[in-house]
Amino acid sequence: MIENRKQEARFADEALGLLPSVAVPSALEARILADFDRIAARHAPGRLRRLFLRWRDDLWPGAPLWKPASVLALSLAIGVMAGVLMPMSDLAASTSSEQQYAAGDAPPVVNMAGDL
Amino acid sequence: MKFDPDTELVARVGKGDRVAAQALMARHLPGMLRLARRMLASQAEAEDCVQDAFLKVWTHARRWKPGQAKFETWLYRVTLNQCYDRLRKKPALGLEAAAEVADLAPAADVVLEKVGLAEEVQNALGTLPERQRAAILLCHYQEHGNIEAAEILGVSVEALESLLARARRTLRMKLSHLRSR
Numbered sequence: 134m135i136e137n138r139k140q141e142a143r144f145a146d147e148a149l150g151l152l153p154s155v156a157v158p159s160a161l162e163a164r165i166l167a168d169f170d171r172i173a174a175r176h177a178p179g180r181l182r183r184l185f186l187r188w189r190d191d192l193w194p195g196a197p198l199w200k201p202a203s204v205l206a207l208s209l210a211i212g213v214m215a216g217v218l219m220p221m222s223d224l225a226a227s228t229s230s231e232q233q234y235a236a237g238d239a240p241p242v243v244n245m246a247g248d249l
Numbered sequence: 250m251k252f253d254p255d256t257e258l259v260a261r262v263g264k265g266d267r268v269a270a271q272a273l274m275a276r277h278l279p280g281m282l283r284l285a286r287r288m289l290a291s292q293a294e295a296e297d298c299v300q301d302a303f304l305k306v307w308t309h310a311r312r313w314k315p316g317q318a319k320f321e322t323w324l325y326r327v328t329l330n331q332c333y334d335r336l337r338k339k340p341a342l343g344l345e346a347a348a349e350v351a352d353l354a355p356a357a358d359v360v361l362e363k364v365g366l367a368e369e370v371q372n373a374l375g376t377l378p379e380r381q382r383a384a385i386l387l388c389h390y391q392e393h394g395n396i397e398a399a400e401i402l403g404v405s406v407e408a409l410e411s412l413l414a415r416a417r418r419t420l421r422m423k424l425s426h427l428r429s430r
Contacts, residue, residue, distance in 0.1 A: 141417035173265040
């Protein structure tokens with residue numbers, strides 16, 4: 134039984150060995166690569182994404198995109214929250230103190246003739 | 250986890266790397282075309298089938314997760330499924346186109362005899378049920394081991410061995426007259 138199976142396997146090998154080889158036509162390769170180009174172009178990043186990717190590479194080379202994106206989002210959120218929650222009185226106070234600083238920063242008026 | 254030599258190439262293909270796509274194609278296209286050609290016995294159908302399989306690769310490469318399955322196993326399974334689809338759509342095609350034989354160069358009488366024999370083998374192969382044909386081609390032609398061939402076919406190794414045994418027996422019966430030549 135085992136011998137019979139071995140003979141059948143050997144016969145199948147020999148028979149299949151009679152089939153001619155199959156060459157890959159260059160036109161087929163070209164067609165397949167054209168498919169690749171079409172799909173790659175569809176998935177290529179847009180202008181905004183390309184800019185973002187360049188910024189990411191400058192700032193944080195090799196990091197996954199979500200890391201700089203989350204840092205950017207977090208800082209944006211902190212900025213917006215600070216802007217919204219800051220009391221108006223503080224703004225007013227800062228304005229008056231700025232005026233004082235501005236007055237203090239003015240050059241002193243020196244009467245050259247009187248001093249001499 | 251098994252080492253998969255294609256993992257890096259597939260990742261690069263997913264990022265749109267054309268050189269990686271060419272390398273992946275050079276590695277697998279000949280084997281895939283040979284399998285499809287023997288399954289379908291029509292060059293044009295086999296080429297379409299392989300092109301569709303690669304289209305799936307290009308589309309899915311971005312989402313490919315290494316470690317789930319060996320890429321080559323998945324690729325051959327996709328190719329076989331494409332072949333099955335075509336065989337079901339045009340069941341007679343396998344035998345009709347069996348006469349298509351690739352280019353041969355030597356002396357005319359030798360060529361004719363070879364072509365005749367090849368045609369007979371291809372015809373006998375065409376009469377095998379799809380799964381038996383796939384099993385024998387994967388093991389004899391593609392030089393896949395039994396475990397890998399079973400994975401591609403989605404069957405157990407025992408089931409594959411049974412498919413192989415039946416396929417070889419049928420081939421031997423159909424081609425028994427060749428043994429006297």
